[in-house]
Amino acid sequence: MTQADEARIANGGLEVIDTPEAFARGVARIAEGEGPVAVDAERASGYRYSDRAYLVQLYRRGAGTLLIDPLPIGSLAALGEAIHDEEWVFHAATQDLPCLREIDLDPATIFDTELGARLLGMERVGLGAVVEELLGITLAKAHSADDWSVRPLPTSWLAYAALDVELLVDVRDLMAQRLVDQGKDGLARQEFDDILVRELGAKRSEPWRRMNGYSKLRTPRAQAIARELWLARDAYARETDNAPGRIVPDRALTAAAAAMPSSRGALQGLKEFTGRESRSQLDRWWAAIEAGRSTTDLPSRRGERPAIPPHRSWAHRAPDADARLRAGRAAVERVAETLGMPVENVLTPDYLRRVAWEPPTTIDTATIAAALAASGARPWQVDAVSELVARAFVEVGQPPAHADETAS
Structure with a gap:
């Protein structure tokens, strides 16, 4: 903690608003x-099941800093209404917007300094790195991974939280000027506006397939046991508002699924079945294993089939599509180099994969532009890459349709 932070604490400058x-x-x-x-x-995150906000920080020139505990207050709609028409400045808005919307904070206009740093081609885009490059101020790396649900919050944590917003407007102003200087202010506005209409925090289908160790389970029966264990843990985590991994880690669940213990005692004796509540909730886990052992609803080996196959399989499965993808990617990389920004910010990789897999019947700049726009590419991205991608596709040859391969 800096001397400035200590002075502010001594003067009562870090009061938490909780009434x-x-x-x-x-x-x-x-x-x-x-x-x-x-x-x-x-x-x-990592402590609680919910992804709710446990502290909300705001800073505005002429008003200073607000540190708000939303737990005793509930809806912050009155705050949202008071600043709704102003520009809200975030660093990585996609991380914060879902939890803020839960308490009725939903901006109409934003500026995202993390995304702005990417568009400017800055080498490091974390808040500390961006503040250091633009303002010459070094922020201490502390408390970001702490349990913000504890009460009362330590004053050193509050100082850290306040600094997350107190420098952000200055960063925003310098970054906005750099975007203008590089001719990227218009495309940045398109990117910021897109965040506000994008679906954030969407739940994955069959999330249990993403457990650590799940891919090593070779039989549908073991996978069914893993699924039932995951569902039991998820229900208990939701009920107790604890992070699932703190109850029983993934590796313990998949180890139990692989072992397929034949009795409650065998599960209890399984040394790989570890975790804070692996034994205190043993009946719960054993019931899940029994459900997995007896169910007739076995998981499919590959899960829900995606709209297009994984692109790593294209070289053997669909060489024409693979050739288009490689050529298109090289074209987008050239654009990225010219613009001085990461390839994935020039065009979302999935958009290119989709049009490479199922291109328009006639390939030209207009048809590629329409296909990319339909996938979700922003207008500036469409303008930047469509001609080069179309040319790259034509150069590798116009392909047959892949409807039969998608169905196979």
């Missing part, structure tokens, strides 16, 4: 400020 009365005063104060509003949220 309706204090919240109303805070809303009035932030409304009287001027310019963009820096916003951040602290969660308890």
Whole structure:
């Protein structure tokens, strides 16, 4: 903690707003400020099941910093209404927006300094690195992975949280000017606006397939046991609001599924079955194993078939599509080099894969542009890559349709 932080703590500058009365005063104060509003949220990922916000931080020139505990207050709709028409400044907005929307904070306009750093081609895009490059200030790396659900929050944590927003508006101003200087301000606005309409925090289908060690389970019966263990753990984690991995880690569940113990005692004696609640909730886990051992609903070996096959299999399965993908990727890489930004920010890889797998009947700039736009590419991306991708596809040869291969 810096001397400035210590002085602010001594002067009472890190009060947490946790009553309706204090919240109303805070809303009035932030409304009287001027310019963009820096916003951040602290969660308890890895400690709690929910991804809710346990602290919300805001900073605005002329208003100072607000540190809000949303737990006793609930909806922060009054705050959202007070600043709705202002630009909200985030660093990695996609991480914070889902939990902020849960408490009725939903901006109309944003500026994302993490995404802006990518568009500018900055080598490091973490908040600390961006602050250091643009402002020459070094932020201490601390508390980001702590359990923000604890109460009361330590004052050193609050100082850390306040700094996450107190420098963000200055970063935003310098970054905005760099975007203008590089002619990227228009495309940055398209990217920022796209975040607001994008589906964030979508749940995966069959999430249990993503457990560590699941891919090593070779039989449908072992996979069924793993699924039932995952579902039992997930239900218990939701009920107790604990992170699933803190209850029983993935590797313990998949180890139990691989061993397929024949009795409760055998499960209890399985040394690989570890975890904080592996023994205290033994009946729960044994019931899940029994369900997996007896079910007739066995998982398919490959799960839900994606719309297109994994691109790593294309070289053997669909060499024409593979050739288009490689040529198209090289074209996008050239654009990225010209623009000075990462390839994935020039065009989302999945968009290129989709059009490479199932290209238009006639390939030209207009048809490729339409296909990319239909996938979700922003207008600036379509303009930047369509002609080069179309040319690359034509050069490797126009392909037959792949409807029969997708169905196979």
